[in-house]
Amino acid sequence: MRRRVERLRPHAAALLAAEPLDDRPVRSVEDPAGVADRLYLEATLDLAEEVRVHEDAHLVDAARYLPVTAHPLRNLGLVLSRGFSAREILAFLERNAQLAAIAEGPSPRAALATCCATLGGEGVHAHGYGEIVEGFVREIARHPSRYPAIDTERVIVQQLHRLTDDQIRAIARTLQDA
Numbered sequence: 001m002r003r004r005v006e007r008l009r010p011h012a013a014a015l016l017a018a019e020p021l022d023d024r025p026v027r028s029v030e031d032p033a034g035v036a037d038r039l040y041l042e043a044t045l046d047l048a049e050e051v052r053v054h055e056d057a058h059l060v061d062a063a064r065y066l067p068v069t070a071h072p073l074r075n076l077g078l079v080l081s082r083g084f085s086a087r088e089i090l091a092f093l094e095r096n097a098q099l100a101a102i103a104e105g106p107s108p109r110a111a112l113a114t115c116c117a118t119l120g121g122e123g124v125h126a127h128g129y130g131e132i133v134e135g136f137v138r139e140i141a142r143h144p145s146r147y148p149a150i151d152t153e154r155v156i157v158q159q160l161h162r163l164t165d166d167q168i169r170a171i172a173r174t175l176q177d178a
Contacts, residue, residue, distance in 0.1 A: 027141055029133050029157045032116045038161035039113035046106040054111075057100035061093050087124060094128030102132070102172035108165050112136070112172075116160065133157060135175040 024030065068075050082088035101111040115129035137156045144152040149162035163171075 024155050026152060026154060026156055027137050028155060029119055029130065029137060032119050032133075032160075033155070033158040035158055035160050036113045036116035039109045039116060042161060043109035043113060044107045045110055047110075049106045050101050050111055053105040054097045054101040057097035058093065060100075061096055087127070090124040091128035091131065094125050095131050096128075096176070098129055098132055099172050099176045103169050103176060108168040108172065109161075112160065112168055116157070119157075132172075132175065133160075135178070136160060136171050139171050139174055 065071055065075055065078065078089060078092070082092055098111060098115060102108045102115075105111050112132075115132045118126040118129045119133060120126075140147050140150050140156050141152055144150065147163065147167060149164075150156060150159045160168075
């Protein structure tokens with residue numbers, strides 16, 4: 001991530017000023033148009049602490065769901081809500097951990113950028129992180145007056161860098177409670 005930001009730094013002004021907004025549906029997350037780079041450029045990078053918060057959240061989930069025999073109803077609810085799919089369950093757990101990193105970590109912008117950077121990727125991290133980005137877009141579209149810097153008539157995902165750190169944390173906490 002640091003190398004990526006250093007490569008982008010000479011182009012920061014142009015990247016941050018660019019308006020890649022296109023005519024895709026406003027809730028589309030198919031083309032984030034470099035929003036991850038914009039978020040990284042404006043973020044404080046404390047990767048060790050971000051990873052610690054993310055991994056600590058996995059420990060909280062482990063205590064919540066393991067051993068399976070100690071929490072049968074909670075685990076049954078998880079399995080049912082995720083369609084008996086191991087991939088969906090793992091994506092859910094990655095989603096939970098990354099939401100904690102966004103809400104409680106040192107740099108909500110960097111943690112959200114990580115999610116945006118995985119859009120269109122494969123694997124449980126990309127799937128779980130994609131759910132987070134979709135949740136951000138959904139929350140902004142639902143409450144546009146809370147996010148005046150976002151033009152909800154344009155592609156929302158491409159504008160996530162316009163959110164303040166406090167707004168990013170607040171949305172993450174809302175998604176945690178959902």
